[in-house]
Structure formats: structure tokens, C-alpha cells
Amino acid sequence: MGANEYPMPSTGDIRLADVLHCLSDPSRVKILISLADGEFHRKTVDSFSLNVQKSTMSHHLRTMREAGLTETRMTGRDCDIRLRVADLDARFPGLIAALTSESAVNDLANDRS
């Protein structure tokens, strides 16, 4: 087995276009906000209360990882996921802070969708 089955771009290779494209889907913004603390979270189908099938959830998390937003760590049968807060702040200072600020969270909460 390889060292890490879940490849992600190095900090310097994170592209703004990829990040913004990734966040054009509201589901992924929700996930981002749920992971705002930068800690590892258990990844389940019903994590982040998205009401989607597990294949869709897998797709979203893969998209986020490949854009450089998250890191995925496999622990046996499960896996944990984490927002790359420090890397992202180094690459695009202030961006994640703004996207996970109170205003952003409130706005997302008021969404009818």
C-alpha cells in the first residue's frame, strides 16, 4: 500500500481558480465552514448535514482535496478530514478567515435551498 492514498497539491501549488471553482457549490462551502476549526473530523455520509448520497459526498470531498482545501487521512475503514487552514492562509492570506467569518456563516444559515 502507498504512503497516502489521498493525494493533494502542495501549498505552493494551490491555485486560486481551483479554490474558487470548488467553492462555487454551496454544499462545499457548508463543508468548509463545518471544518473551520482546522481539526480532523470524522467523514461520514451524514457529516455536515448535506442530504446527499455517499457517492455525491465522496465527489465533493475529492474535489475539495484536489483543490487543496482539505487533507484526508485514512484510519482503517473510516477516514478523517481536515481543512488546511495554515496552508491556505499562507497561500492566500485572509481568504479562509473571511469565508469562515461570522458574516459568512450567518449568510449561509439564511440560505433557502
Place this chain on the structure above:
Amino acid sequence: MGANEYPMPSTGDIRLADVLHCLSDPSRVKILISLADGEFHRKTVDSFSLNVQKSTMSHHLRTMREAGLTETRMTGRDCDIRLRVADLDARFPGLIAALTSESAVNDLANDRS
């Protein structure tokens, strides 16, 4: 003639989802960065060096205006456009600053597309 032919949402009605969806297109991010100074800029087909037809340009600018990113002012046959820096910063503090920061501009410049 009406007061303003170019409606835009009021500050409080700017939605994060709309802003992020709007910026999922790299062309619009380029426009955003070109307007970072918050001043009015003359809007032409070849403003912002995008290499698109005028109908496409019109589409992008309409999308940005409707998302609350820009304000359009008509002056006779031409029109001028401006980034709503203050409104956006009031609504989502730090977001525009991060998106128009040096890191963001450099990243966009390195884009091969």
C-alpha cells in the same frame, strides 16, 4: 427614462453563494482584480483584456452586477463600472481584500489558460 437601468442588490441582500458562484469563472476574477481600486472604469469590449465577444462581456458584467459585486453607471452611449469595495467589505469583511491581494494577483498572472 428610469433612474437606473442597471439594478443591483442592496448591500444587505448580497449573498455569499452568489458572490462565490460569480467568481467561479476566471474571467470574472480577472475583472474583479482589474477593478480592485474601487474607481469607475470605462467598460469596453477590450477592457480587462479578456478576448471575448461583446455579448459575452456583457453577460459577465451583468452576472457580476446581479451578484452585487459591481455597480454600473450609464453615461450616454458608454457605461462605466466600479467594484463595490465598501459595500462588499461591510457585508463580508476581508473577502475582497483577500481576493485582490498580491498573492491572488500573482496567482492569476501565472495562469495558463
Place this chain on the structure above:
DNA sequence: AACATGGTTCGATGAGGATCGAACTATTGT
């Protein structure tokens, strides 16, 4: 070994949207 479980991958489907050219509107200039 057999089974259950957590996730990924694949193929199909459907919706959204970027792009263009052409037609249209309105303003300026002659």
C-alpha cells in the same frame, strides 16, 4: 471464510451556463 461496513469509482442523466453571432436599442455625429 463469510459477512457487514465505510468509501471510491463508473456510467448515465439532467441542469446550468459560457460562448458566439445576429438582431435590436439607444445615443452621438454629420
Place this chain on the structure above:
DNA sequence: ACAATAGTTCGATCCTCATCGAACCATGTT
């Protein structure tokens, strides 16, 4: 009045992508 110019709107086309279900894979459990 006529022509030129700046932008918008419309319809068509094409491509991307979110979503799902089914098949698959790997790990854990009995």
C-alpha cells in the same frame, strides 16, 4: 434624417458538473 457606435438581448450550441444508483474494493467483525 442618416449613419456609425456602444451595449444589450435572444437563440442555439456545446461543455461542464452535480447527482444518483450500482458495482467495486478494502477493512473490520464474527
